[in-house]
Amino acid sequence: MKHAFAALLGATLLAGPALAQDTDLLIGSTSASSSHYGYFVAVGQIINENAEGLRASVVETGATMDNIRRMARGQVDLGLVTTNTAQHAYSGTKDFEGNAQDLRLLWVYSNAPQNVVVRQDAGVDSLEALAEVRFNPGIKGSATESTTEAVFDTLGLSADYVRGSTTDIVDAIKDNRVAGYVKSGSGLKLDGSTMDVATTTDIAVLGLSPEQADTLRTEMPDLAVVDIPEGAAEGVPAYTTWAFGVGVAAPSSMDADTAYAIVSAVMADQTAQANAMASLKDESLAQMTLDYGSIPLHPGAARWFEEQGIEIPAKLKAE
DSSP states (O other): OOSTTHHHHHHSOSOOSOOSSOEEEEEEOOOTTSHHHHHHHHHHHHHHHHSTTEEEEEEOOOOHHHHHHHHHTTSOSEEEEEHHHHHHHHHTOGGGTTOOOOOEEEEEEEEEEEEEEEEGGGOOOSSGGGTTSEEEOSSTTSHHHHHHHHHHHHHTOOOEEOOOOHHHHHHHHHTTSSOEEEEEOBTTBOOHHHHHHHTTSOEEEEOOOHHHHHHHHHHOTTSEEEEEOSOSSTTOOOEEEEEEEEEEEEOTTSOHHHHHHHHHHHHHOSSHHHHHOGGGTTOOHHHHHHHHOOSOBOHHHHHHHHHTTOOOOGGGSOO
16 A cells, blocks of 8 residues: 555655745644644645745644634635545535535545454454444544444444543453454554553454445445555454545645645655654555545646546545
């Protein structure tokens, strides 16, 4: 997944066309205490150093929902979005019911596969087998929890849900009081709390069946369905699961040359983003965008993909 465009990205030119006049950009990010804020500081520096005619400044915000609303009011020009909430905004559903937003994707830079982890001795070998089993759908109040419940409802699955904090649930799995949980991965690897469980307890990861994967693609377009290769942890075979990503979006009204220049500069960068967010080392932003993107690409971003000879999937094309 992450190496397909490595050589290609290294050869990409840094800047797009020179803009007719200098353009100031405000980038909506998140809390300054978040690692994602540091990522956007790096993005701003990349734009300022490599996108001729653009001057970017990063604004601390309340993250996705705040950024989408600020873009609608013209208060920021581009900003952080999670791919599931971006799809709700674009399609006018959930929190944006009847109020579709003018939003287009620039790129995706982080992924969050949702891993269904169980004790090997729990006697559970499929998602269906979780029925009546004590199981945590995600840390209480988290996006993982609400997304898992929506996925289970869509697929007709059930479990005896147990709520709690990460510490509570990890201890309960180790003590065999809970069979397992759903936890966001760390890129394509299982996260630290899961590896903590694995130090004392043999674990397995439950994947989607091909039929379940097809159902989610059709009925939950706000999520991505991703294939995780062998090696998410030692001894874990390849599996398929649902996921969402974190990316950068802008209104479609952003000038296409501006969007193209931004995306060109970001895609060409080999060091600044990885220095700001270690999980990006050796990752392909282009591939993550194809895998996790949930709304159409901005025309300027689409232009960059087309110039690289990369086929844009239907879900990323404007209707």
